[in-house]
Amino acid sequence: MKGIPDARPERWLAALALIIISLISLGNVITRYLTGGSFSFTEEFSVFLLVVLTFAGASVALRRQRHIRISFLERALPPGPRRLLIGFQALCGAVVLGLITWYGAKLAWQEYHWQSLSPGLGLPQWWYIVWLPVLSAAMLWRLLQQTLDRLAGRHADDA
Numbered sequence: 001m002k003g004i005p006d007a008r009p010e011r012w013l014a015a016l017a018l019i020i021i022s023l024i025s026l027g028n029v030i031t032r033y034l035t036g037g038s039f040s041f042t043e044e045f046s047v048f049l050l051v052v053l054t055f056a057g058a059s060v061a062l063r064r065q066r067h068i069r070i071s072f073l074e075r076a077l078p079p080g081p082r083r084l085l086i087g088f089q090a091l092c093g094a095v096v097l098g099l100i101t102w103y104g105a106k107l108a109w110q111e112y113h114w115q116s117l118s119p120g121l122g123l124p125q126w127w128y129i130v131w132l133p134v135l136s137a138a139m140l141w142r143l144l145q146q147t148l149d150r151l152a153g154r155h156a157d158d159a
Contacts, residue, residue: 005145007063010138014056017049044120048128055135062142065155083151090147097140104133 028042061067069089074082111126118125149155 005063005065005149007060007138007142010056010059010063010135010142014053014060017053017056021046021049021053041121044118048131051128052131052135055131055139059135059139059142062139062146065146086147086150090143093143094140097136097143100136101133101140104129104136108133 024039024042024045028039032038058067074085077085108126108129111129112124116125117123118128146155
């Protein structure tokens with residue numbers, strides 16, 4: 001689609017996560033129906049993939065201007081104060097995403113260092129946690145792109 005900003009890596013990751021969730025859930029339902037038992041890994045993987053899907057989708061939504069934003073005040077302000085408000089909004093978002101990235105990376109490193117294992121399957125816990133700082137950093141990048149586009153006037157609000 002021409003004219004719509006792209007976030008291709010995040011779109012592919014979100015699509016892959018959704019496909020895998022669907023396949024393992026379908027496999028689990030069929031197995032439960034036929035045998036009365038279920039696969040032990042499906043819940044752990046599904047929760048992990050749902051987090052990946054959420055963060056990747058949020059990154060795509062950020063790039064495409066699809067997050068909720070009340071722009072009443074923005075539209076009422078003249079260009080100078082509007083730019084300051086856009087900058088303030090970006091700063092607030094960057095602080096939150098920066099903290100998530102920093103503490104997520106710190107937690108992933110600690111889990112790697114301590115060699116913690118997941119309770120269900122006994123896999124290294126950092127395999128799951130490392131996606132938190134990676135995808136929040138992607139969101140931080142998309143926030144920067146969005147802010148630069150808004151400041152340059154490339155994205156007008158839908159009035």
